[in-house]
Amino acid sequence: MGSFRIQNQSFSAPLDPRENGGFVTRSVPRPYVVEFPQSTRPSESVAKLIGACRHPLLLVDGRVAQLHLDAEPSLASVPRFTIEANEESKNIQTVLKIIDFLETNRATRTSMLAVVGGGIVQDLGAFAGYLFKRGIPWTFVPTTLLAQGDSGMGGKTALNHKKTKNLLALFSAPRRVIIDTGFLDTLGDNDMLSGMGEVFRLHVTGGVDFLTAFEQEFPRFKEGSKDALLRLIIGALSVKRAVIERDEFEVDLRRSLNYGHSFGHALEALVDFRIPHGIAVTIGMLVENEVALRRGLLSKSERDRMLRAGRALVPAASRNELASVKLDGILELLRRDKKTEGSALKLVVVESIGQIRFIDLELDTPTVGLLHDSVAAVVHAL
Ligand SMILES: NC(=O)c1ccc[n+]([C@@H]2O[C@H](COP(=O)([O-])OP(=O)(O)OC[C@H]3O[C@@H](n4cnc5c(N)ncnc54)[C@H](O)[C@@H]3O)[C@@H](O)[C@H]2O)c1
Ligand SMILES: [Zn+2]
Structure with missing residues (x-):
């Protein structure tokens, strides 16, 4: 459990x-x-x-x-x-x-x-x-x-x-x-990776035991294990079920399932959808983790653990897209995010593995700098 x-x-x-x-x-x-x-x-x-x-x-x-x-x-x-x-x-x-x-x-x-x-x-x-x-x-x-x-x-x-x-x-x-x-x-490789990004997000959301299960099953899946693939799907759905049974109509807590999507959606648009959706979400999670780290919310060791697990999902082509992305239009894209209210975006962050929080991210010039540094850190680590 x-x-x-x-x-x-x-x-x-x-x-x-x-x-x-x-x-x-x-x-x-x-x-x-x-x-x-x-x-x-x-x-x-x-x-x-x-x-x-x-x-x-x-x-x-x-x-x-x-x-x-x-x-x-x-x-x-x-x-x-x-x-x-x-x-x-x-x-x-x-x-x-x-x-x-x-x-x-x-x-x-x-x-x-x-x-x-x-x-x-x-x-x-x-x-x-x-x-x-x-x-x-x-x-x-x-x-x-x-x-x-x-x-x-x-x-x-x-x-x-x-x-x-x-x-x-x-x-x-x-x-x-x-x-x-x-x-x-x-199913094609890109669609497989894309789905795995969402499966990874749900395992991280589910806390330590689910992330540990992902770390064990993902390498087995890469080696071709059908059983590992089934376990990963079932684990992801189990976490999702717990959340949607509490808040099916996204009044509040279901918004946590958008972890990785604020930056992920913006990134997809910036690279003209050349990064598959679930991979953009995985990158979004890693970038949003950097934001949490820099805000003093997330520890370095937990950031590193998620980075190690997430890194295995990102193919070289997506990493290269990220490395050359220009963040010029990012604030405008984040303002269109459905979680933006007024001048701030309600960002879903992992405060520690097993604790999700919503924080207000002001959509102003210092935030562009923060995102710039966060992307650079993720590119470097990938
Ligand atoms: N309703 C929701 O909660 C929700 C959540 C996330 C995404 N979406 C939407 O889902 C869409 C993306 O869906 P998707 O990624 O599942 O794929 P998809 O439906 O876009 O299909 C992707 C491609 O795979 C092909 N395909 C499907 N199954 C196949 C199989 N078994 N073997 C070979 N080819 C196969 C399709 O013909 C298509 O070419 C987006 O429009 C997105 O907005 C909906
Ligand atoms: Zn998604």
């Missing part, structure tokens, strides 16, 4: 919360189960889900369908809407097309929309599932590490609108989440 604190509240979370192959997450208006089936092929997990539904409908990532589902005969007769997953398609127009598909196929509250894909397909399916006739049930089968180890549980969903990423947003929780790591066999 790991324990950690956010502000003045204590949390505890088991390293592996599974009972009978899954665990329950409390949610409003109803709890849902996160399952980890042991199948020989990932298509089997989807076929089993579909087979158990009275009126199934399938929303699937086109690439995933081609790689994993097209050879499964039992899925051929299920009405299907295929998505080409990219940020340009993650918008309200695509959601309206999915709604037309649901209407054409007479979806009702007794239907089940099976959503199979990564975060993009999740966002589209969750949005359509929420809007259609005041909501129909949807089940998520995440196929990327980011979606399996982080976004798939928690109910947040967002669409891009005009030029703004994730501008249209709401909460829409699935009825079930089915995690089959077999899908990850075909």
Whole structure:
């Protein structure tokens, strides 16, 4: 059992919360189960889900369908809407097309929309599932590490609108989440690293026992251990579950899950998204740790421990992007952060491993200097 604190509240979370192959997450208006089936092929997990539904409908990532589902005969007769997953398609127009598909196929509250894909397909399916006739049930089968180890549980969903990423947003929780790591066999290296960045963030958030587990399992994962990969996903979700069960709708403490994202999002924009999201988050965590160190909040030895663990995730290309980034526009980017109120950004910092705090970071010229020094320190250490 790991324990950690956010502000003045204590949390505890088991390293592996599974009972009978899954665990329950409390949610409003109803709890849902996160399952980890042991199948020989990932298509089997989807076929089993579909087979158990009275009126199934399938929303699937086109690439995933081609790689994993097209050879499964039992899925051929299920009405299907295929998505080409990219940020340009993650918008309200695509959601309206999915709604037309649901209407054409007479979806009702007794239907089940099976959503199979990564975060993009999740966002589209969750949005359509929420809007259609005041909501129909949807089940998520995440196929990327980011979606399996982080976004798939928690109910947040967002669409891009005009030029703004994730501008249209709401909460829409699935009825079930089915995690089959077999899908990850075909995921690209960058997407794998990106997801691992979020998994790392959740382990650091979870305190000493979770960080120790990450330090043990990550090298095994690098050597190809499927078991280590599954343990890392389960550990990340266990920490996330503890937080969202306390504050599902991000009234306060759930903001801690944005650790690494304030600097991470700004960095992504500064390098034109050439650093994968989860890696930008990992770098964001390390830079935000430097800020905490320089504010006298974090000890050098704990900073060093997180640095050692995080360093292993950052590929040379991302390090080089960081080394040559110009911080000129950073204040403007941080002012647009949703955690900025007035002239200050509410920054999530790790005060010690297992203690998260929110601090006010004034968005002024001395802060640019502080960030400059913090980035230089991280570049040097990477
Ligand atoms: N709702 C949330 O809480 C939440 C949280 C974080 C991120 N997101 C959103 O998720 C999106 C990113 O999602 P993502 O990183 O999961 O990936 P993605 O959905 O963007 O997919 C990335 C690429 O991988 C491909 N792919 C997916 N599964 C595959 C597999 N098993 N094998 C081979 N290729 C596969 C896709 O076709 C796509 O080309 C962003 O739009 C982000 O805003 C949502
Ligand atoms: Zn993220």
